[in-house]
Each structure stands twice: as structure tokens, then as C-alpha cells.
Amino acid sequence: MRPARAFGTESAEAETQLLRRYAAGDRTAARALADRLVPRLLQFAARMLGDAAEAEDVTQETMLRLWRQAPQWQPGAAQVSTWAFRVAANLCTDRLRRRRPLPLEAAPDPVDGAPGAEARLIAADRAGALAAALLTLPERQRQAVVLRHLEGLSNPAIAEVMGVGVEAVESLTARGRRALAGILAGRREEFGHDESQ
Amino acid sequence: MTNRNERPAGADAGDAAAALEAAFAALRTEAPRPSAALMGRVLADAEAAARDGRRAGLAGLFAAVYRGLGGAPAAAGLAAATLAGVWIGASPPPVLDRLAGAVWAAPGEIDVGGLFEPTAIAGFEIEEADG
Numbered sequence A: 001m002r003p004a005r006a007f008g009t010e011s012a013e014a015e016t017q018l019l020r021r022y023a024a025g026d027r028t029a030a031r032a033l034a035d036r037l038v039p040r041l042l043q044f045a046a047r048m049l050g051d052a053a054e055a056e057d058v059t060q061e062t063m064l065r066l067w068r069q070a071p072q073w074q075p076g077a078a079q080v081s082t083w084a085f086r087v088a089a090n091l092c093t094d095r096l097r098r099r100r101p102l103p104l105e106a107a108p109d110p111v112d113g114a115p116g117a118e119a120r121l122i123a124a125d126r127a128g129a130l131a132a133a134l135l136t137l138p139e140r141q142r143q144a145v146v147l148r149h150l151e152g153l154s155n156p157a158i159a160e161v162m163g164v165g166v167e168a169v170e171s172l173t174a175r176g177r178r179a180l181a182g183i184l185a186g187r188r189e190e191f192g193h194d195e196s197q
Numbered sequence B: 001m002t003n004r005n006e007r008p009a010g011a012d013a014g015d016a017a018a019a020l021e022a023a024f025a026a027l028r029t030e031a032p033r034p035s036a037a038l039m040g041r042v043l044a045d046a047e048a049a050a051r052d053g054r055r056a057g058l059a060g061l062f063a064a065v066y067r068g069l070g071g072a073p074a075a076a077g078l079a080a081a082t083l084a085g086v087w088i089g090a091s092p093p094p095v096l097d098r099l100a101g102a103v104w105a106a107p108g109e110i111d112v113g114g115l116f117e118p119t120a121i122a123g124f125e126i127e128e129a130d131g
Helices: A009-023 A027-049 A052-072 A080-099 A117-123 A126-135 A139-150 A155-162 A166-191 B011-029 B036-069 B072-090 B094-104
Strands: none
Touching: A009 A027, A009 A052, A009 A080, A009 B036, A027 A052, A027 A080, A027 A139, A027 B036, A052 A080, A052 B036, A080 A139, A080 A155, A126 A139, A126 A166, A126 B011, A139 A155, A139 A166, A139 B011, A155 A166, A166 B011
């Protein structure tokens, strides 16, 4: 597993400095901050929503809110990355709720939770299979798993993003991993071979 | 590659964990990359937000000064005083010339005679009743 890259003190301070410089009128700081955050927000939103266009919208909206927040940014109040992921997570939640009247947690069968998910699992490669499987997880599990295993955030950082305790994060990621492992195992059964080799 | 039917059941959990880790690694390498268009929109937003912020900051400064002066009554008084100043500057009453002459005159030559006659103030004429 990769280290929690965004929440090291050095990285967090660098992002805060960039935001301050942007607020002071430094255009290069905006570019540098966007280079750091946009790819990560885009990946997070893409894995949460499974839709590239919507993921771009969420990323742009999150960054816009960050730009607007910059002049009032309180040092020490929150880390820039944490704040941005929290905003992005909320925007994704809004879109998912608009998309489905029932919450994902109510989905009875994770494999069949998204239209065409099974077909995608069969047809896609290993990464594609996991991406599709992620979309079948309940939303909170998906958030925790993506932030932990794709973005490399620490459990305390994820807890801050999601507004829950660290134990809840551990539980969500464990359940999510179990569900994903089950889905991928089912796929291996379909192909009749072991992909872990 | 191994046929699943020939593997012991105890290997399943390990296989599943290994497969999941491999899939996470594969997915991380296939992270979507931001398009140039997206980065352009994000940076354009940054420009616009900074512009709006500067405008708001200037408006906030004026608002702070306005509040510091004492609000509407003080601002009205200040405006009236400013207008009076402009009026006096554009059309100075003769009394000011005489007063200035008195101030700048040599010591001992000050003549204040008629300085305070009511009709001496041009632009502030006071009508006198004709007998």
C-alpha cells in the first residue's frame, strides 16, 4: 500500500502556502496547486461516480470553491487536501442521490447493483473489473476504499474527510475490501483461472 | 495460470487478497488524467475568483471606512461640508480676500474695517428691506 502521501506535514504546508500565495495574487501558485489537487480529485470523483464528465464537473466545482475560500482560509483550521476531498465527497453524494432515489446501502446484491455491472466485470481487465466492482459498493464503503487504497490517505485523514471516527473508517474499508474480494473472486471463477498469479 | 478446481480451499482467502491488491495497483496506474480543457477551466475559475475577491476586498474597505466615519449621518455631514468647501472655493466671498490681506499684511497694517458687514459676502447676499 502506498504511504498517506497528501497528509504529510510537508505536503500539507506546501499546499497551504500555495493557497496563501494564490490569495495574495500569485498566478503561478494557482497552477501549482491545481497540478497537485486536480488529478487526485478527478480520480476520486471518477471512482465514486463512474462517469468521466461528471467527475470533471465535480473536480472543477471543488476547485472553484477552494479558490473562493482562499482569502478567508484559516491557518490550521483544515488541511487543503482534506478540505478539498470533503467538498468533492459531498458533491459526489449529491449527484449519486439525484441519480438514484434509493441509497446504495439498500442495494441487495452488490454485483448487480449497477446496470451492466456484470457484463463490465466479465469484459474488462483487472483494473476495469475493480473500477466496476467499486461502483457496486455502498457509497460510504466506496468513499473509504477509494480514499484509502487509491488516494493513499491515512485512516484519521479519511475520518476527517467523511466526518466519522477512525473505527468507522476501519470498518467501512474492511467491509468494502471483503465485498470487492468476493466480486473479483467471482470473476476468477467465471474465467476459470487465478489472476493473482 | 492455475485451474481453480485443482486448488485447495484454504488458498482462496490468500488468492482473493492478492488479487485485490494487484487490482488496486493496476487501477492506480490507470488513474484518469485531467484534460487540458479541464485544467484550463480550473485556472480560468481561479482568475475569475481572484478578480471577484479583489472587488469584494475594495468594497469591504470602503464599507469599513464608511462604518468608521459613523455611517449615514456622518457621511451626510461630510458631503455637505465638502459641497460648501467647493462652493466657497469657486465663488469666494470678498471677506475672504480682505481676511487674507489682513493675515498677509505687514505687522501693524491690519485693517479689519468692514470685514464683518453682512452684505460683504458675495454669493451669500442678504436682502435688505428698502426703507
